Amino acid sequence: MSETITFTIDGKKIPAKKGQTIIRAAEEAGVYIPRLCWLKDLIPGGACRVCTVLVNGRPQAACTQPAAGGIVVQNETEELFRWRKNIVAMLFVEGNHYCMFCEKSGNCELQAVAYRFGITAPKYPHQFPQRAVDASHPDVLIDHNRCILCWRCARTARVKDGKPIFGVVNRGIDSQLAVGPEQLGETELKATDKAVEACPVGALMKKRVGYAVPVGKRLYDHEPIGSDIEKAGNPA
Amino acid sequence: MAKPKIATTSLAGCFGCHMSVLDIDDRILQLVELVDFDKSPVDDIKKFSAHCAVGLIEGGCCNQENVKVLRDFRKNCDVLVSVGDCAIMGGIPAMRNGIPLQECLQEAYLKGPTVHNPSGQIPNDPELPLILDRVYPAHEVVKIDYHLPGCPPPADAIWEALVALLTDKPIKLPYPLLKYD
Known part of the structure; x- marks a missing residue:
C-alpha cells in the first residue's frame, strides 16, 4: 500500500x-x-x-x-478564496465571537484563518444567537457562543480518548454541540483529555488558565496560520 | 490649499479607540500638519463646521442618538471608517443582543442583585435617547467604506490607514496590524 x-x-x-x-x-x-x-x-x-x-x-x-x-x-484561485472567505465570515456572524475578551484570542484558528484571509469585517449581518455556557464541569467549560461545529472534540474524544462524549444535535442553523448526559459535569471528561486540546476556537476551554500568553507572544500574533507548513516545504 | 478635515465620534463605545488614536504618540504632530480636526471629542467641536474628508466611527448604535450622529457623519464625510470591534460587530455592548430589551432593562434597573431603586421606575425621561431593540454594527445603519478591526485597533493600524486615505493610496495593513482583540 x-x-x-x-x-x-x-x-x-x-x-x-x-x-x-x-x-x-x-x-x-x-x-x-x-x-x-x-x-x-x-x-x-x-x-x-x-x-x-x-x-x-x-x-x-x-x-x-x-x-x-x-x-x-x-x-x-480567486473563486476559492472568495468561497473560503465567505465560509469564515458566515462562521463569525452565526455565532457570538467576542475576540476582545476571549481567552483563546491569538491562538484561535478561526481568528487566524480570518487574519490570513485579511477579513476586516464580515459582510453578512450578525445573527447574535442566544446560546448557553455549560460550566458544570469542575475543570472544563463549553461556551456554545464560540462553537463552530467542527466536530474536532467529538472525533478526538471518541477516537483518541475512547470517550464518546460529544455529538452534534439538531439541524442547519439550529445545530449545536451536545454532550452525552445533559451536562459536561456529568461526563467522564478530564481536563487532560486530548479532546479539550482539539478545539480550534474558545468553545471548549480549560478553566483557570486565563490569558496565559501575553499579546505579542501568541501563536498567530506575527505570522499567518500555515506559515510553518509553507516554510517547511520551501526552505530558504 | 486648505487642509482636509477629519471628524471622529464615539457612539456605543468606550473611547478606547480614541485613546488608540492618541497612541500614535508624536505622530499626532504630523497628523495636525496633514489635517484639521472638525467635529470630534478631541477638540470638543460639537457640530460639523464643514464637509470632512474622513470620519472615524467608534462604537455601534445602541440608541436613537447614535443613529442620528452616524447619519450626520455619513452626510458630512466623504469616507467613513469603522474603527474598532464595537463599530464593526457591536462589541461588548452587543452582548445584550440575544436578550429581549425588556429583560435587559429589568435586570439593570429592577432585578439586578446590586440594584437600589426604591421608585421601581425604569428611566424614561424624554431627554434620554431612546434605546434600540439591539446594538447595530455601524455598517448595518449607513454605508461604511473601510473597517479597522481591533479592541482597540493598534495605533499603527490607525496611522497607516489615515495616511493611506489622506494620500489617496489603498489601505494595506501588514499582517501583525490586523487584530480582532
Whole structure:
C-alpha cells in the first residue's frame, strides 16, 4: 500500500501515497490548504469546507478527498478564496465571537484563518444567537457562543480518548454541540483529555488558565496560520 | 490649499479607540500638519463646521442618538471608517443582543442583585435617547467604506490607514496590524 502517486496543486508536483488525502499530501509537500475542522492524525470530518479545492475543476473537500495520480488540483484561485472567505465570515456572524475578551484570542484558528484571509469585517449581518455556557464541569467549560461545529472534540474524544462524549444535535442553523448526559459535569471528561486540546476556537476551554500568553507572544500574533507548513516545504 | 478635515465620534463605545488614536504618540504632530480636526471629542467641536474628508466611527448604535450622529457623519464625510470591534460587530455592548430589551432593562434597573431603586421606575425621561431593540454594527445603519478591526485597533493600524486615505493610496495593513482583540 505504499505505492507513490503524483498529482499537481496549482502546477506544483505533489507526491502522495495511495489513499492519502489531498490535504495531507499537500501538507507534507509544504502546501498549505486552509482548514478548520481537520486535524492531523485524526479521521477527517469534512465539516467546515474551508479546505475546498478544485479537483479537475470540481469543488471537493481536500480533507476527505483521496489523492489520485494525475489529478489537477487548484488551491489558490480567486473563486476559492472568495468561497473560503465567505465560509469564515458566515462562521463569525452565526455565532457570538467576542475576540476582545476571549481567552483563546491569538491562538484561535478561526481568528487566524480570518487574519490570513485579511477579513476586516464580515459582510453578512450578525445573527447574535442566544446560546448557553455549560460550566458544570469542575475543570472544563463549553461556551456554545464560540462553537463552530467542527466536530474536532467529538472525533478526538471518541477516537483518541475512547470517550464518546460529544455529538452534534439538531439541524442547519439550529445545530449545536451536545454532550452525552445533559451536562459536561456529568461526563467522564478530564481536563487532560486530548479532546479539550482539539478545539480550534474558545468553545471548549480549560478553566483557570486565563490569558496565559501575553499579546505579542501568541501563536498567530506575527505570522499567518500555515506559515510553518509553507516554510517547511520551501526552505530558504 | 486648505487642509482636509477629519471628524471622529464615539457612539456605543468606550473611547478606547480614541485613546488608540492618541497612541500614535508624536505622530499626532504630523497628523495636525496633514489635517484639521472638525467635529470630534478631541477638540470638543460639537457640530460639523464643514464637509470632512474622513470620519472615524467608534462604537455601534445602541440608541436613537447614535443613529442620528452616524447619519450626520455619513452626510458630512466623504469616507467613513469603522474603527474598532464595537463599530464593526457591536462589541461588548452587543452582548445584550440575544436578550429581549425588556429583560435587559429589568435586570439593570429592577432585578439586578446590586440594584437600589426604591421608585421601581425604569428611566424614561424624554431627554434620554431612546434605546434600540439591539446594538447595530455601524455598517448595518449607513454605508461604511473601510473597517479597522481591533479592541482597540493598534495605533499603527490607525496611522497607516489615515495616511493611506489622506494620500489617496489603498489601505494595506501588514499582517501583525490586523487584530480582532
